Amino acid sequence: MGIDESSLAMGRRGFLRTGAGAVLAGALGTGALSTLAGCGSGGDTSKVSSAADVKLPTSVPYQGPEPDIAATADGVPAAFYNYPKPQRAFPNPPLKNEKISAITNVFGPPPPGRSKNPAWQEIEKRLGAQVDITSVSSADYETKLNTVIAGGKLPDIMLYDGAGISNLPRFLESACADLTPLLGGDKAKQYPHLAMIPKAVWETCTQAGKLYFLPIPRSIVGGSGFYNSTLFGQVGVGDTTAIKNADEFLGVLKQLTRPKQNRWALGSTNFGTTPFHHIFGTPNVWKLDGGKLVKNYETDEYKATLEFLVKAHRAGCFVPGSEGWTKQQMQNAFAAGKVAMIYDGLPAYAGPTGYFRTLPQTHKGYQAKPFLPFGHDGGKPVTWKDNIAFGWIMLAKADEKRLHTVLKACDFLASPFGTEEYLLLNYGVEGADYSLDAKGNPSLTAKGNQDTLVPWKFLSAPSQVVYDPSSRDYVDILHGAYAKLIPGSVANPVDTLYSPTDGKQGATLNQAVSDTVTSIIAGRKPLSAFDDAVKKWRSGGGDTIRKEYEQALGKK
Template identity: 60%
Template sequence: MHSVPTSGPSRRNFLSVTGIGALALFSGGALVGCGQRTTSVASNASEALLPTHMPLKAAAADIAGTAEGVPAAFYKYPAPFRSVETAPLKGSKITAITNLFGTAPNARADNPAWQAIEARLGGQVEITSVSSDDYATKFNTIIAGGELPDLMLNDGAAVPNIVEFLQAKCADLTPLLGGDKIKDYPNLAAIPEVFWKQTVQAGKLYSLPIPRNLTGGSGFVNQTLLENVGVKFTEDIKDKDDFYRVAKELTNPSRNQWALGSTKFGLTMLHHMFRTPNVWKNDGGKLTRAFETDEYLAAIEFAAKLYKDGLYVPGSEGWTKSQMVNSFISGKVAMIYDGLPAYIGPTGYGRSIPAANKANKAVPFIPVGHDGGKAQTWLDNITFATVMLKKADESKLKEVLAVANFLAAPFGSEEYLLLNYGAEGADYTLDSNGNPVVTERALLDNAVPWKYLAAPQQVVYDPSNKDIVDVMHNAYSKLIPLGVEDPCGTLFSPTNASKGAKLGQPVSDAATAVIAGRGTMDALKSAVADWKKNGGDTIRGEYESALAK
């Protein structure tokens, strides 16, 4: 059983707090304090709430994953095995809505991958897909239209009052997937519990997870530039003073080179060094917002010192992501913050930095504590999103879950190859090591967003370079044990949903002003006080009561 060491509840704790709730919450029609971990009075049902983790007997990884959630790593694609024997659909059709990233796919009639997948499914999946920028608009108009698709992506932002929507329109999956019931869907059962915890709302299992590798990391460094100033590994930086010294040595404006430069100052790495909480800190049921803590203020103060001493590229806080990536690739900046998954893949830093300059190499930043102790990272990338099922009769729900089970085929399976690389021959061929080598048409054939409807736990896999796999796995191995969850990550606060972002903006602006030398720490503290007064305390109260239930 996978679990994650966090300041949030353990499974036992988690199950114990999923007590009375929904009845009290919704009997009055108000949503005050409603949370995902609240459940009905029949609390003994919660013992069977989370699906039991049943790992598949799949091919052995080159580097095994861990119970903490560190993903398995593969240097080459293992011999494929079949994970789904019978077609989940019997000539029928289901509908879905999800995200589409990048280009629209080749149409079904001209898409061998799509045709092969639907042949294996035994029926059609009609997918409505739009970019994440358009998703809220599209999904809300579809909700207003009244005809919901069978599978619906919950991106966490499209529906403001998600709990009410789930209860009114979505199927409770607890009777179908809770506990050992999930054994009927072995690919879904292979997804560890840590991901299923994200799908519990109002005490019920309402959706399917689309797993990610738990942490977004602490950023990246240009290893070559770091070695030039005598630091072989980022872990060798002893404390904040040593970090400052290294940053100073990395900065040389006359050579167009700076230590730091990221959109919005790339503060995550500093917060990890100063052990700032992940959004909220839970101290025995009492919540403190990250920016109310001394750790946060110390990180901001340190960033202001770095900025004042010219260790950031001037104006880099306003960079677009493209500008930041370009500056990192060209060697103008030695350290940036970007999500850890940006390392791997054809356009990832692992390949793009040496491609621009063979002497350069990028590695994930592994932080040390500001005082020489351990750093604290954030488990801020547990799932991409979750997927809800429309209310329907049990046979229909089982049919849709069987499709999801197919789409969640794990790495190493035939189905994973089909869903991610397309039809063999037309979209990819296997090289002598058994790795798929894609053809020109693969990109557009594989653009059908199957992986945003259901997905397995991720692995680290890059057949192009063993070193990249090792570096990435090493980073996960070091960052995940240091990680803390947001204790409110799966809770719902109506005030936060309606005006949380607006309330937090002045604090973020005040912090920016402090770092850029335009504001004072007192102004930042005053912005935090205003946040409390204007609704922050209400949000805290709603989360605390949700936690207590």
């Protein structure tokens, strides 16, 4: 439901997938930890292999309320125009007088503490446990998490959102619980809400041959950004998928750019390259070609994307200096009508501060829509499976009884949409934090807007749905975007693999390419510098990473 958390996470993991710096600095991508994908058997953190070695939880479909628009087998989420009649998932508290500690990030101001927060109190009552949460600003989370790790006294629950942990496999092996014996196969059924999470999401939760993570699920694709459909309509584009080719698109961008009116076609952090890679068909980080892996940097599609972006920059289509914007600066520029098209993850469409609402609030009649890509040569575009999860939960090592207690709490926090517990976790206490309208939809009070800032959704979470009772248009537009983007979306072929070299050096290697790409688009370096950067990537460890992934593919 929040705008910042999901889109930021997508950016972190999608950094290398988007062509070295598409959306936000500090992204994880495959380079840092291969989307937390699996490694070999046993505790050998240097061994190459596949998540196929791990016994994943058995996934059990949720038999909940019937949606207005059904989910699909390929991952398009269910959609609801109204909140269904709530079903109670836990007749009795699953725990009794327990204490659980956690560390996670928070977006926005800190919430009221337990003593002034009726929602927090009721959640703990219904759970049967006191949950002590260390909430850290997202900007400071990486530093704080590493400080806690260095201190050696770990909380029960720790969010891993892509922030750098030195030698993650070793940390997991030495300090975190192997969840395979507790959740592998049918054992997951004792935690029914965790078991409802699809296999594709669980596949991102393995490392070092073991199940080390619980996921915070998202909706498969991060999308291709957003555009001001009103401004596009003024230059004759009513449907972005109808744009014939890249040349026509460049002409559209030039028409949208009107510096004298303080308006440009483009302006995103790190140039927002993801939509353009989709248009030109760049692979999702890696491409498997006859058993051989080809890095996205090494493809003609990647270079064609870069050449197009150089043309767009030379034509003045980017807001000057926008590549260095913070996310807030980018959001403000789009809401002000200064930029016609930006790159941000699809979750940023939602909520009171999402693009769907902020743009028409600042410019009556303007409408923001998810950008749906076209093929650069008239063919089909490519979209990526790059937002499978916001992040992952690590549990501190403990005896089986303690881990069972913590997993019960996580299962409670993963109560799915349509349950009373989901309503409580997301909207608080009826009367104090929200009221229900005639159709049973919750509406937050001023107090509820504060009380619900407690980051429960970053300690465990269910699969997402599309829901907004205030706007049927929103539900239809967003669900329609997922329905077009998810089918046929391309996975990274190494997403369920692990490369030790990638885990240790990947982020640094890819950052160097990212910096070069940014400089080339900005005109500070020639296009030829890209080939040099790719050569350095290969010789500096890229070829070793490729070899290790190919070895892992051979084990699948």
